[in-house]
Amino acid sequence: MIQSRLLACCLLAGSTRLLCPTLTAQTAPAGAPSLAGETVQLQPFSVTAEKSTGYKVTTASTATRTNTPLLEIPQSVDIVTKEFWDDVGAVSFDQSFRYVANVYVRNRHAGSGDGVNLRGFETNGSISVDGVRMGNNKRDLVGYDRLEVVKGPPSAVQGRAGGTGLLNFILKKPELGLNATSVKYAFSTDDSDAIMNRVEFDSNYAFAGGKKLAARVAGSWQDGEDYIQFQNVKNFAAYPSIKWQISPKTDLILVSELLKFNTPSREEGHGFAVYPGRLRRLVPIFNNPADPITALDLPYNFNIAGPGSEDKSDIANLTLFFTHEFFDWLYFRQVGNLRYYSNNTFTYTGEDNTKTTVNSQYTGNIGWRRGSTGQGDLIAKYAVRNWFDGMSMVGYSYDDGASESSNYTGVPDAPFATLNMAAIKAAGFSESFYSGRRTSNLARTSYTESDSYSIGLFGQQDLQFFDKRLILTGGLRSDHEVTETRNRITGVRASGANTTLNSYRYGVTYKIRPQLAVYAVKSVQNDATRTIQRYNGLLAGDPRLSEFFTVSPLTELKELGMKGEAFQGRLSFAFNYWEMIRTGSVVNILANGTSQGSPVTFGTQTEIQGAKSKGWEFSAFGSITDRLSLIANYTDMTTSQAFTGQQNSLGWTTASNPGSIPLRFAPEWNANIFAKYSFRNERNLGWELKAGISAVGPLLTQLTGYGLTQIPDTQRSYDAGVAYRWKNYNFDLMVTNLDNAPFYITRDQPPRTIRFSASTQF
DSSP states (O other): OOHHHHHHHHHHHHHHHHHHHBOOOOOSSSSSTTTTTTOOOTTTOOGSSOOTTTTTTOOOTTTTTTEEGGGSSSSOOEEEEEEHHHHHHHOOOGGGGTTOOOOEESOTOOSSOOOOTTTTEOSOOOOOOEEEEEOOOOGGGGEEEEEEEEESSOOOOOOOOSSSSSEEEEEEOOOOTTEEEEEEEEEEEEOOEEEEEEEEEEEEEGGGGTTEEEEEEEEEEEEOOSSSTTTTTEEEEEEEEEEEEEETTEEEEEEEEEEEEOSSOOOOSSGGGGOOOHTTTTSSOOOTTTHHHHHHHHTTTTTTOOOEEEEEEEEEEEEEEEEEETTTEEEEEEEEEEEEEEEEEEEEOOOSSSSSSSEEEEEEEEEEEEEEEEEEEEEEEEEEEEEEEEHHHHHHEEEOOOOOOOEOOOOOOOOTEEEEHHHHTTTTTTTGGGGOOSSSSOOOEEEEEEEEEEEEEEEEEEEETTTTEEEEEEEEOOOOOEEEEEETTTOOOOEEEEEEEEEEEEEEEEEEETEEEEEEEEEEEEOOEEESOOOOOOOOGGGGGGGGEEEEEEEEEEEEEEEEEEEETEEEEEEEEEEEEEEEEEEEEEEEEETTTTTEEEEEEEEEEEEEEEEEEEEEEEEEEESSEEEEEEEEEEEEEEEEEEEEETOOOTTTTTTTEEEETTTTTEEEEEEEOOOOOOTTTTEEEEEEEEOOEEEEEEETTTEEEEEOEEEEEEEEEEEEEEETTTEEEEETTOOOOOSSSOOOOOOEEEEEEEEOOO
């Protein structure tokens, strides 16, 4: 059925021009929608052509695959710009989400997965770059123009992704007619005495008079210490690109991402992030003098595992964008991507939230993956005088990939098979305490290879009436995916899937005024049934070896809201109410057991009838005046999920007493505000002041050995900074986490950090 609908969309796109002699092409120049409300055509694929002003961007591509005004997208889309990243000092994956409403990062170094919590739901496999799903890997923001966050199922146009949202990073691309270079040096230090040095550059060069050919390269070098003890960072990133305007109607862009990263492999939050006294006192079960670890009052940066944990990653992506305008009403885009990722990760662990002496392990993973993607889009635009116009889009995507992975595990030789926090504290938290540690018997516990391919077909139809006053939009997509995993040691097929998924979305937007609209949308995504082992590479006898998740989620979003622009179009705002439901899952519930003499939390299977989040959200971004830029948002949210299983502190008891509990890492409310005020003169010289605050309400967290545990108090974090521009030089001082407070949702944040940067352009 879906193929016939797609064919109908394609025939509609081509035949409308022939069957309606009164149609007129829209040939107005590209740009933002006019304040007077007249029809203005946006080039459908020029995502980065629009520059942000005071954090304001008026268009997005992620929710629709085309460059569409935010006012006309019937769904929540948050945009974070490079200008804002520079103001807050964001350089990495986790920092890219700072001050975004109701979004939290679970994996700070983004190694094994994106792990982002959107509106209470954890989503994985939901990262794309310029609309291409590339898999999860570490990132450096020096190569990106902005981030677009779609909240809710986007699969009707974007394909397979986490059902609760999509994170789309937009790469920097060359600009014709521009010769410019910028260089920045940044130095940072924190209350744990960690030091970081970073150099960035971004150079654009136009060839042959600047009208047809341009090249650009952005890159960075970073070397220093993470705030967690014994963890170091040494990264290099380069993003070379070239743009060739073959003709006025044909463009070719080639962008590459080359990364060589050496980062911490051990992510705080797996036990030792809840050892420091200040952080443990957020949790009622730890906030008492009888708790032995709290009594030690360990420092904020404590790391019981010691040195020797690192993650070495090499990443190479190459993406080609080819766009062609057949006529002034018919557009085509072809995207091709090749990618390769390798990792060498080894970690010492020693986690137990219940006692001061723990057993240690040494685990590792060596692997690689490669993939390729092809995507094509055909778009037709048409109009009947000034009362009706529309857009039909059809397209395809093809993706294939392969990977290989080996896992290793062992117990460090005595006396390092066990670690004592009190002894480590008495030794002054010194690296010499771990001198001579080795693991004589490091066994390979698994060796697997995987292959996959998928084919997607989609169509999207937009109908606009009465000079874009009323807009109806709908999308339909079918994805067929085949995967297979084999055990390289035995040669036996371990798992596989052959699945066809259908997703759809429909919505309506009504413009009360040219700068004020109301909207409603329903979006549904059906994901494949998958059985996933949560842990691997563990020692024999560990109960977590049998912990699997089996999920067949259907995600449904219902949302209605209002969008608009204020202060003469300088500020965009949105207000919405949503309900998001996931059904049809068999998932893991928590139980406690013992592995190598230490308590661990592991899982057993149960059927979850449903999980839900609902609430309302207000957001605003842009400029109130020419001098005052602003990002502000507030979310009030209620979440629930069926619960069956043991629990201690909150009173949920046995399998025979199921109930409903909130989702983990889902605060009841959260608020963010960041503002920048400029005192600069007409030559853009002088001072800027900036400051921000983030706050979250009560939430459930998950702790090893305890399961789900409540954090009942409000948490807050403050940032402030100042910048001064003199001639072609810009000096910036930013202090994050001013009061040095713990801020624990999915991961704790670093302590108070001072960052100074100096940059110039020429």
